[in-house]
Amino acid sequence: MIKISEIRKSDNKIVVLGNHESIIQSILDFDYLSGKKEGSISSIVTGRRGFAKYFWGRKEILVPTLASLSPLPFSLGPDHKLWLLNLLSGRRTNSATQEFFLNHPAAAGAALFAENVPELHAQDLIKQLDSKLVVGPSSIGLLIPGYLKLGPIGGITPDQINDSHLTEAGSIAILSASGGMTNELINIAMTCGHRLSFALSFGGDRFPILSPRDAFIQAEQDPKTKIVLYYGELGGDDEYELVKLKSEGLFTKQVIAHVAGTVSSLFPESPQFGHAKAKADSSKSTALAKRDALRSAGFQVSNSFSEFITLVSKLKSHYG
Amino acid sequence: MSRQKISEFSAKTALYPAFNLDFRGLAITQDTSVSEIAKHFGDTNLVVKVDQGIKKRGKLGLVKINLKPSEIPATIAVWAKQGWSNFLVEPVYEHDSSSEHYLSLIRVRTGWQINYSRSGGVDIESNWESITTKLPTKLETFLNNILIPELDSRHISFLEMNPIVERGDKIIPLDMAVEVDSAASDLSILPDRMLTKSEKEIAILDNHTPASLKFKLINPAGRIWMLLSGGGASLVLADEVADLDLGSELANYGEYSGAPSDDDVYAYTKIILTQLLESSSSKSKAIIIAGGVANFTDVAKTFKGIIRALSEKSQELNSQNVKVFVRRGGPNEERGLTLMQKFLNEKNLLGSIYGRSTPLTVVVSQVKEYLT
Numbered sequence: 001m002i003k004i005s006e007i008r009k010s011d012n013k014i015v016v017l018g019n020h021e022s023i024i025q026s027i028l029d030f031d032y033l034s035g036k037k038e039g040s041i042s043s044i045v046t047g048r049r050g051f052a053k054y055f056w057g058r059k060e061i062l063v064p065t066l067a068s069l070s071p072l073p074f075s076l077g078p079d080h081k082l083w084l085l086n087l088l089s090g091r092r093t094n095s096a097t098q099e100f101f102l103n104h105p106a107a108a109g110a111a112l113f114a115e116n117v118p119e120l121h122a123q124d125l126i127k128q129l130d131s132k133l134v135v136g137p138s139s140i141g142l143l144i145p146g147y148l149k150l151g152p153i154g155g156i157t158p159d160q161i162n163d164s165h166l167t168e169a170g171s172i173a174i175l176s177a178s179g180g181m182t183n184e185l186i187n188i189a190m191t192c193g194h195r196l197s198f199a200l201s202f203g204g205d206r207f208p209i210l211s212p213r214d215a216f217i218q219a220e221q222d223p224k225t226k227i228v229l230y231y232g233e234l235g236g237d238d239e240y241e242l243v244k245l246k247s248e249g250l251f252t253k254q255v256i257a258h259v260a261g262t263v264s265s266l267f268p269e270s271p272q273f274g275h276a277k278a279k280a281d282s283s284k285s286t287a288l289a290k291r292d293a294l295r296s297a298g299f300q301v302s303n304s305f306s307e308f309i310t311l312v313s314k315l316k317s318h319y320g
Numbered sequence: 321m322s323r324q325k326i327s328e329f330s331a332k333t334a335l336y337p338a339f340n341l342d343f344r345g346l347a348i349t350q351d352t353s354v355s356e357i358a359k360h361f362g363d364t365n366l367v368v369k370v371d372q373g374i375k376k377r378g379k380l381g382l383v384k385i386n387l388k389p390s391e392i393p394a395t396i397a398v399w400a401k402q403g404w405s406n407f408l409v410e411p412v413y414e415h416d417s418s419s420e421h422y423l424s425l426i427r428v429r430t431g432w433q434i435n436y437s438r439s440g441g442v443d444i445e446s447n448w449e450s451i452t453t454k455l456p457t458k459l460e461t462f463l464n465n466i467l468i469p470e471l472d473s474r475h476i477s478f479l480e481m482n483p484i485v486e487r488g489d490k491i492i493p494l495d496m497a498v499e500v501d502s503a504a505s506d507l508s509i510l511p512d513r514m515l516t517k518s519e520k521e522i523a524i525l526d527n528h529t530p531a532s533l534k535f536k537l538i539n540p541a542g543r544i545w546m547l548l549s550g551g552g553a554s555l556v557l558a559d560e561v562a563d564l565d566l567g568s569e570l571a572n573y574g575e576y577s578g579a580p581s582d583d584d585v586y587a588y589t590k591i592i593l594t595q596l597l598e599s600s601s602s603k604s605k606a607i608i609i610a611g612g613v614a615n616f617t618d619v620a621k622t623f624k625g626i627i628r629a630l631s632e633k634s635q636e637l638n639s640q641n642v643k644v645f646v647r648r649g650g651p652n653e654e655r656g657l658t659l660m661q662k663f664l665n666e667k668n669l670l671g672s673i674y675g676r677s678t679p680l681t682v683v684v685s686q687v688k689e690y691l692t
Contacts, residue, residue: 022616022651090503115532115578118504119427120472126429140615152615157651160613163676178552180577184612187649187676204551206323207429233555263558266567271536274551274575276322276503287559304563305556309679 001133001214002081002108004144004198004222010081010108012148013042015072017096018087020113024063025054026156027085030149032057033158034167040148042082045069069096070103082107083150085141090116093137094124101129111151112136112209115276122207133218135210138203138275140179145169145196153179153199154186163190170195171226173219175212177204178275181231181260189229192313197224204275206236213241220251227254227315230299232290234261234270235277239290243297255299256315258308261287323477323499324509325373329408331498334507335479338470339491345410347371348392350400357389357409364411368392370399371408373510375497378442385412403514413485413494417441420483422451423459423493425468427477427501432468440483462491475505516540518595522574525587531580533588535572537595542571543603543691545596547589547626549611549648550577553680557610560684569691571596579617585625593633597640604641606671606687609660613676614650623648623656627663634667643690644669645683649676 016024028039043064044052051062064073076082084100084107086093093114101107109132112125117137125134135142141151146167154166161167164186172194176182182201189196202208202215212232219225232239239259245251261278264270264287270280280286295301302308329347336343346352346360357366366389370382377383382404384395396407422440426433436459437450455463471479478499485492500507515523522535532551544561548554554575561570572595576588596605609626630637630644644664648656653675664670672686 116503118475119477119501120475120504123427123429123431154615155613155651156616160651176552178550178555179615180550180612181552181556183615183650184553184680187613188679191677211429231552233552258556260552260555260559263555263562263567263570263573266538266562266570271573272322272324273555273573274532274534274577278551278555279322304681305560306563306679306681309681 001131004218005224007081007108007144008147011077011079012040012081012083012108013074013076014040014083014085014150015042015069015100016044016085016087017069017100019044019046020087022156023085023087023152026152026161027149028054028056028061029158030154030161030166033161034146039063043073069100072104076106083148084110085113085150086110086136087113090114090118090137093117094121097125097134098128101132107132109133109142110135111139111141112203113139113141113151115205117205119206122205122209125209126207129209133210135200136203136208137205138179139201139208140182142198142200143196144198153182153201155183165190165195168195169197169224171197171224173197173222173225173228174199175215175219175228176201176231177212177233177277178231179203185229185231188309188312192315194315197222197226204233204277206277208238211241212238213245216242216245216251220253225253227256229312230255230257232257232259233273233275233278234259234264234280234287234290235275235285237285239294240284242299243293246297246299256308256311257294257299257301258305259287259290259294259301260305322502324502326498326500326507326509327371327373327406327408328369328496328498329371330507331479331496332493334474335467335470335493335496335498338466339493341490341492345408348396348407348409349405350393350396354389354393357392361389361409361411363388366392367410367412368395369408370404371406372404373497413492415485415487415494419485420494421485422482423484424480424482425463425471425478427471434463444482459491474507475501475503476507477501516595518591521591522588525584525591529580529584531576531578531584533574533576533580533584535574535588535592537572539568539571540595541599541601543569543601543605544687545571545592545605545607546574547592547607547609548575549614549617549622551575553610553612556680557608557684560681564684564688566684566688566691571599576622577617580622580625582621582625582628585622586628589626589629590632593629593637596642597633597636599640604643604691606690607642607644608683608687609644610647610680610683612649612680614648617650618652619648619650619656620652620659621656623660627660630669631663631667634669638668642669643671645671645687645690646673647675647678647680647683
């Protein structure tokens with residue numbers, strides 16, 4: 001699997017599957033504001049050969065649109081890394097993603113945006129793509145300040161990109177189960193004067209292709225990352241994998257973690273909350289049990305979200 | 321979506337063929353006549369169960385065995401009084417309780433987690449140490465060659481059979497609990513037990529839009545009403561209400577996300593306001609309109625829908641001492657917040673209003689101050 005530090009050294013090219021103008025424009029805005037010579041959107045697979053109009057700064061540009069995933073209208077050099085941004089619906093996400101990697105076996109990874117990807121399809125993607133960096137399903141993407149914005153992560157307007165300093169690199173990594181909370185954590189870190197090393201949302205599904213464990217290994221191996229801010233939710237047992245990682249000595253950096261979902265104790269039986277995974281089927285998968293497990297493993301864990309904000313605000317500024 | 325329960329009737333109808341068995345069960349309600357049951361089964365001994373996805377039915381007295389068709393109405397009349405509405409009738413399968421085994425299959429990241437015990441039956445929880453992942457060879461072959469491919473093709477994520485009994489070549493699941501992956505399965509899922517009118521209305525709304533609109537009524541007399549956006553932020557905000565010891569005042573949980581149209585948000589808000597205004601509590605109330613910093617949901621657009629619904633009810637809201645507390649960030653944040661602030665001020669509904677620069681959970685502390 002490609003490492004975050006390798007992505008920073010590469011010329012990253014994105015193939016977008018599906019049409020979502022504001023997301024695509026936001027990636028070009030990010031590239032432009034990062035001072036890149038050209039945008040990272042290489043082509044958009046719309047089902048029709050032609051061109052789509054976008055802006056590069058104030059200048060209008062034409063981005064090639066394609067009838068299918070291959071062939072691509074450009075050749076990849078040794079410094080290029082190819083990425084897929086899959087914006088298709090849940091039912092089509094698996095087949096289209098598999099087809100992409102079949103046609104472009106050297107591609108580095110993908111972000112899968114759709115909700116409602118069947119569990120069976122997620123299992124299939126996990127089996128087939130374990131050497132690729134694939135965030136999602138139901139992920140808003142992967143962000144490496146100044147280098148790569150693969151998805152709506154961080155916002156879709158130039159104001160959001162500027163206000164959140166998304167083009168300036170720092171030392172905080174944000175790893176989150178929720179798209180909205182990823183952006184909220186970015187907002188908190190920025191308000192406290194920090195900048196990001198990278199941010200990603202693995203999504204709130206039961207079987208994220210890039211698991212929280214994989215994401216923590218990425219953060220451990222990234223020399224720029226000093227601190228991880230983690231947002232998780234009740235349901236599933238991903239946090240116990242993090243506990244194992246820590247106890248095996250495979251993760252050593254500072255973490256501030258929040259696991260949401262204690263409100264479920266107000267209900268006689270855990271209800272299904274917003275995300276597919278967000279339901280405690282057993283006492284082990286409640287928010288409280290997971291907080292305790294993470295805490296005993298040596299992670300810094302907040303008792304409330306207000307406390308999480310306080311813990312972040314007490315961090316020494318590693319930026320600049 | 322998520323894992324959802326289906327009825328035992330649907331489960332057995334779907335899966336008995338994989339076991340090479342005929343399913344002879346009948347789904348009944350209080351309206352089913354004795355003659356209908358007798359026609360289906362003849363004069364055999366029957367077992368009747370509540371079939372609404374509830375666990376430990378045996379222990380809760382929601383299973384009765386060795387009934388004749390004529391004895392069934394009296395039994396389900398008792399259950400109906402407790403609020404149950406759907407039942408399953410099957411012929412009694414004579415067997416020795418020592419031949420009852422336990423088998424469950426749970427879909428996990430890398431395949432299936434399979435649990436088996438030779439000592440199944442109602443006391444499985446106290447026999448939990450007998451659970452093993454090792455299966456008899458014949459059973460393992462059946463699972464790998466027939467059952468698991470069937471579960472995959474039907475997008476079943478969880479199957480628990482307690483007990484199963486073996487007779488000759490056959491494996492017979494006497495009881496089945498199934499959860500399907502609602503993102504893909506075409507098996508019909510069980511509704512939550514007894515949805516309220518507002519919950520039903522929002523569920524219908526949710527079914528008719530690609531966006532996500534969720535609502536659970538917790539306490540209709542509660543004083544804190546929430547109109548939240550985003551799966552994660554809504555959970556964090558609901559947690560904060562409980563963390564500040566306001567759990568007993570929490571009226572609802574819910575969230576809208578996935579870039580709903582302003583008409584969707586209008587209809588959603590209106591249902592919640594109608595429910596709020598039915599509240600018998602004469603004390604002041606708070607509406608929390610909040611969410612994280614959105615990635616791509618347009619704040620101004622969704623706020624327009626909310627404002628339209630609020631303005632239709634603004635007089636009644638005033639007379640019930642309702643104040644609105646807002647925190648939201650994202651695309652078109654400033655325009656959305658300005659619109660909302662102007663409206664709330666004009667209608668005398670403003671509690672407080674913030675954008676991204678104020679921490680997500682601050683509104684909850686302000687609500688606490690207002691209510692106490």
